[in-house]
Amino acid sequence: MLTEIEEGMTLGPVAKHITQETINLYAEASGDFNPIHVDEAFAAKTPFGGTIAHGMLNLAYVSEMMTSAFGENWLSGGKLRAKFKESARPGDSLSVSAEVISLEKRDGVSYANCSFECRNQKGEIIVAGETTAKFAGDKE
Amino acid sequence: MQDKSVSYAELAPGYELPSATYELSEALVSKYLRAVDGSGDGFVPPLAITACAIAAMARSLSLPPDTVAIHASQDLEFLKLVPIGATVECRIKVAQKIERGRMSMLIMELEILDRGGERVQTGKATIALPS
Numbered sequence: 001m002l003t004e005i006e007e008g009m010t011l012g013p014v015a016k017h018i019t020q021e022t023i024n025l026y027a028e029a030s031g032d033f034n035p036i037h038v039d040e041a042f043a044a045k046t047p048f049g050g051t052i053a054h055g056m057l058n059l060a061y062v063s064e065m066m067t068s069a070f071g072e073n074w075l076s077g078g079k080l081r082a083k084f085k086e087s088a089r090p091g092d093s094l095s096v097s098a099e100v101i102s103l104e105k106r107d108g109v110s111y112a113n114c115s116f117e118c119r120n121q122k123g124e125i126i127v128a129g130e131t132t133a134k135f136a137g138d139k140e
Numbered sequence: 141m142q143d144k145s146v147s148y149a150e151l152a153p154g155y156e157l158p159s160a161t162y163e164l165s166e167a168l169v170s171k172y173l174r175a176v177d178g179s180g181d182g183f184v185p186p187l188a189i190t191a192c193a194i195a196a197m198a199r200s201l202s203l204p205p206d207t208v209a210i211h212a213s214q215d216l217e218f219l220k221l222v223p224i225g226a227t228v229e230c231r232i233k234v235a236q237k238i239e240r241g242r243m244s245m246l247i248m249e250l251e252i253l254d255r256g257g258e259r260v261q262t263g264k265a266t267i268a269l270p271s
Contacts, residue, residue: 026191028171081214082213
């Protein structure tokens with residue numbers, strides 16, 4: 001967990017490799033067996049041309065990065081807004097990073113506002129958005 | 141909870157899907173952490189709880205044949221630490237249903253409560269349904 005948070009500092013990166021096995025494991029863990037994720041024959045006939053990872057799997061990596069940085073302040077009090085822009089596919093290598101955009105203090109509590117993105121190995125943005133987390137600080 | 145109990149046509153703003161209850165057992169959390177290649181810290185990862193809610197939502201909806209539902213956006217707020225072994229209830233309702241040309245969008249509100257009725261997580265999911 002970070003002990004000091006400053007504007008402009010970067011979080012991450014968290015690097016992950018996506019395989020069909022990863023996607024299948026996530027389907028089993030979450031109970032989301034949408035065929036676009038797990039049925040290669042079905043997915044091949046869709047505009048995606050093949051299976052794609054669950055958006056929530058990609059978002060889990062964002063949460064991992066935020067938990068590493070903010071610990072329990074992320075798990076209780078964290079907020080996020082995410083847009084799924086592209087699909088992650090088996091074989092993709094993802095990298096999640098964030099930047100602290102601003103710090104603020106409300107009702108005596110310090111918050112860090114961050115922007116994050118998850119990119120694949122081609123540099124395409126898979127997920128992007130904003131997060132907010134409490135932290136122990138004295139910034140006004 | 142019944143599976144595939146609500147057709148897309150029946151969905152209207154304010155419609156509440158059947159609530160779903162989950163025991164966030166050590167086995168479930170371990171399976172989740174293995175899937176996301178993560179490490180545990182004694183609490184249920186908040187996205188594991190969201191994943192249960194999203195899956196409950198998917199199972200409750202009966203979409204037109206061959207429809208590919210795409211998760212377009214997700215807002216979340218984590219309100220309370222959830223210990224491993226806790227039981228939570230997921231409540232989901234339709235906030236908006238938007239028909240725009242060949243694209244339909246469902247905006248669903250999620251509310252997850254613990255056994256004491258306290259909210260542990262809230263959120264909003266946007267699901268795109270290209271025709």
